[in-house]
Amino acid sequence: MKHIALLAAALLPLAGPALSQTAPVQTASWGPGADDAAFSRMLAASFKDKGIARIDRLTQDETQAFCSDPEAAASPAAAARRERIEAANMATVKWPSDGQWLGDWKQGEAIAQSGRGNTWTDKPDGANGGNCYNCHQISPAEISYGTIGPSLSQYGTLRGRDEETLKAAWAKIYNAKASNACSNMPRAGHMGILGETQIKHLMALLFDPKSPVNASPANTQPGPAK
Numbered sequence: 001m002k003h004i005a006l007l008a009a010a011l012l013p014l015a016g017p018a019l020s021q022t023a024p025v026q027t028a029s030w031g032p033g034a035d036d037a038a039f040s041r042m043l044a045a046s047f048k049d050k051g052i053a054r055i056d057r058l059t060q061d062e063t064q065a066f067c068s069d070p071e072a073a074a075s076p077a078a079a080a081r082r083e084r085i086e087a088a089n090m091a092t093v094k095w096p097s098d099g100q101w102l103g104d105w106k107q108g109e110a111i112a113q114s115g116r117g118n119t120w121t122d123k124p125d126g127a128n129g130g131n132c133y134n135c136h137q138i139s140p141a142e143i144s145y146g147t148i149g150p151s152l153s154q155y156g157t158l159r160g161r162d163e164e165t166l167k168a169a170w171a172k173i174y175n176a177k178a179s180n181a182c183s184n185m186p187r188a189g190h191m192g193i194l195g196e197t198q199i200k201h202l203m204a205l206l207f208d209p210k211s212p213v214n215a216s217p218a219n220t221q222p223g224p225a226k
């Protein structure tokens, strides 16, 4: 919320004589020195519950609060806090209950390419998409894709399929902040967006040698068929 204070600071000189340098110093209700509690109240008053989209989505957990606060991120204690936050997020990861990492890549592809779900028109028991396509290239055949995250093309081929690699990918999908406190990737398992079976399908998409992710780029070049 501090960036709002900075924006306000930039606007102040335009406000005219009432804010000249000789004006008495007051606690601002907005701008520099404004209290975040007032801003939070204003934010909460701007939204209401509708369907499954509840106002409690505005309540930040410790991870979100830390990552939204530039002063905390710049403080000398930041590195230690990031480590603590990552450990706390890692502790939330639920591993596959039957020890099987991989499901069906075809269903994984459908989940990865869907951003559907969690809006006020969705039903509480409806299955959500993973929204992966919005941030990642998924297969080498794609010519248009999100670039907020790294390409996942060739993931299993390049990374291999040993236990440690599978575990790291599972943890990334379940709770992305377990390995990167302020990751921009949503915490799909931890936030209840995806369930265990859906994560297994996504794992198969990343690791199954037959999945389009691991298709040979040479055979999937865009352009006219040769």
Ligand code: HEC
Pocket (backbone or CB within 6 Å): 112, 130, 131, 132, 133, 134, 135, 136, 148, 149, 150, 152, 169, 172, 173, 176, 180, 183, 184, 185, 186, 188, 202
């Ligand atoms: C809002 C953007 C966003 C979405 C949606 C997203 N990711 Fe990510 N993802 C990222 C970013 C950014 C990174 C790199 C930073 C990090 O590791 O936290 C990343 C990293 C990863 C990695 C680790 C890559 C590596 O180098 O090993 C995997 C695997 C991954 N994402 C899979 C997925 C899957 C599967 C989905 C869908 C369920 C998904 N992501 C959804 C942004 C996103």
